[in-house]
Amino acid sequence: MSTAAYLHERFIASARQSAQAVAVVEPGKGSITYGELDSLSDRLRDRLTLLGVCRGDRVGIFLRKSVDAVAALLGTLKAGAAYVPVDPGAPAARGAYILHNCAVKVVIVEAALADKLGAELAGLGAMPAMIVVAEERAGGSGLRTALDAADEQAMAPTTLSIHNQPQDLAYILYTSGSTGQPKGVMLSHENAVTFVDWCSETFAPTAADRFSSHAPFHFDLSILDIHVCLKHGATLVLVGEEIGKDAPRLAQLIADERISIWYSAPSILALLAQFGNLARHDYSALRQVLFAGEVFPVKHLRALCELLPKPRYCNLYGPTETNVCTWYEVPLPIPAERSTPYPIGKVCSHLRACVLNEEGATVARGSEGELAISGPGVMQGYWALPEQTARGFFNADDGTAWYRTGDIVSEAEDACYTYLGRRDRMVKRRGYRVELGEIEAGLYRHAKIKEAAVLAFADEQAGVSITAFLSSHEEKRPSLIEIKRFCAENLPLYMIPDRFVWFDSLPKTSTDKIDYQRLKETC
Structure with a gap:
């Protein structure tokens, strides 16, 4: 495992080593090199510092997926703050609640969304500083223009990137809460770095790889997309929302952009298998297909594997609170008689797992119980929700804090876990x-x-x-x-x-x- 203390360290190293390599591509719009992305995120770091952002603060990102958004999260990390990505397609009131809830100091927002978001924030009594970015600009030009305009008013002095400590927050991802309000999952640099390094040892990416970025940045799948890619000096191909659910256009994009590592929810891959006309395209570059977030029905997975038999297929499992915590490589070919989903697999090497009964005692191998996870990849807790945080963990006699996933599993003799369902989706009838x-x-x-x-x-x-x-x-x-x-x-x-x-x-x-x-x- 890496000894890196903070998430953006490896990106900075990639930019120093391969400044001319392409870092991020917006298909049909433009791209940005590692050197350019490093410089742009440095400028944002300096502006955030001038606005009073310090180590441990939070910065909201209210942008559609773009080079600007990637630069925004990197600049936030360089300033020592945690980035809080918010869904720009959701109601502004929801975004304002999230940004107010975690007390962001600055919001980086698209111009078309700024007035409505500002009004919602003001209604909550929150007035964070705003960096307004013109939309429909590619290659980072929107953010660059916004920073140029800000520098004309007051030049931001050059600062140095913060060397964070492992327990400093790197980002907060908000998920649906049982109370009806979103809850913020707090992930530290240690949480993120240990996960990114596990991905490196498991999937062995190289600078020649081209990663898909299908997941929105407020979804935990994006951590692998962005940070594993940038660590290795590879190229990140942004998949816009307008194409992301359009199977024929998405199938064309994967082929045209020569994507080599794909990662998405199974539902998208099922759409591709059914409606993407995959046989028409050249997918010789595609070497790994990763999926997570929900159960992949075997009939759809089999259809995809038959259409694209060469890649390695891996089922990644884990809640936002742990990111990926177990994984399973699907053996090919998938037998025609198989109808049950594949296991969620073995625990990742940087984590530990156990199966608990309702009283918190471990169950015998083969018995059903709730999957619990411990280790450096497990979240710090829920933002400003100490009671929910406490309920989410089981503290063992040896002092180990086990995060209770709420998922019911059983462990096979080979230490592979099979997902059986949710604890909270079980009823008596x-x-x-x-x-x-x-x-x-x-x-x-x-x-x-x-x-x-x-x-x-x-x-x-x-x-x-x-x-x-x-x-x-x-x-x-x-x-x-x-x-x-x-x-x-x-x-x-x-x-x-x-x-x-x-x-x-x-x-x-x-x-x-x-x-x-x-x-x-x-x-």
Whole structure:
């Protein structure tokens, strides 16, 4: 493992070593070299310092994915602060809540979003300084222009990049909270560096690699995309939102940009397999396909592997609180008779894992229990939520703090973990324990079902009722009789949903996961 104390150290080293190499590409718009990106992020560091940003402060990033956004997070890190990326496509009120919640000192925001965000922040009594960046500028020109204008008003003196300590915050990623308000997951430089270095030893990237950047920057998948790439002097290819869910255009981009390491949620890869016309393109550069964030239905994974048989396929598992904590390399070819998802694999080398029962005791290998993780990759806690932080950890007698993932797993004899479902998605029905994820897995076996999400609702008579939300590959959907007959053949009687609701496509969050909250609101 590296002895680097702070996340941006390796980027600085790459820029010194390969200043002329291309660091980031915005397809169809432009690119920036390592030397140029280093210089631009230095300028932002100096401006942030002039605005009073110090080690330990927070800086909000309210930008669409761009070279500007990459430079913004690097400049924030160089100033010693933690970056807080916010979804610019979400309501401004949500973004303002996040930025106010963690008391950002400065916000770097797109011009088109600045007025509305500023009004929302003012309504909360927050008035952070703003660096306003003109949108639709490529190659870092938007941020560069904003800094030029600021320098005309008051020149920012040159400063030095901060040498952070391992426990200093590097970034805060906000996730959905059980209270209905987002909660901030605090990740330190140690958390990030140990994860990035694990990726280096596991996937062996080189300067010749071209990484996809499909995940939005407020999603934890982006940590691998950005920081592993920049550590190795490779090229980061930004995938814009307008292309990211358009299978034919995305398939073309992967081929045209010669992407060699791809990382995304399985739902995107399933779309590519079904609708990307992959056989038309040259994917000889693609050597690793990584996926995380949700279960990959085997029928879609098999279809992808048959279309693209040469890359290495790896299932990466982990909540935002740990980033990736287990991983599994899919053995190819996938047998035709396999219908169950692959395991989430073995614990990463920089972490430890155990399986706990409800009382916090470890269970015997092979038994079901909650996966808990410890080690230097585990978050510091939730921002300003000490009680939730305390509930999220189990403290062992030896003083080890184990983060409770909420995921139910079992451990096989080879130390591989199999994901069984969420602790909080388990319900009792007719005296039986029912895991909603198991119903979803059963529904995915139907050849015509494209997406499946299952929710439980309180029912005065039955105690709980179960609704399945579905979308179909075909215009003609299965009839109610057909789908009930299929369920009877594939699920225990007590798991058959009471109700089936069809959509053209299930609603998604900004990170391309099925939006269960919006589905709840439809009922």
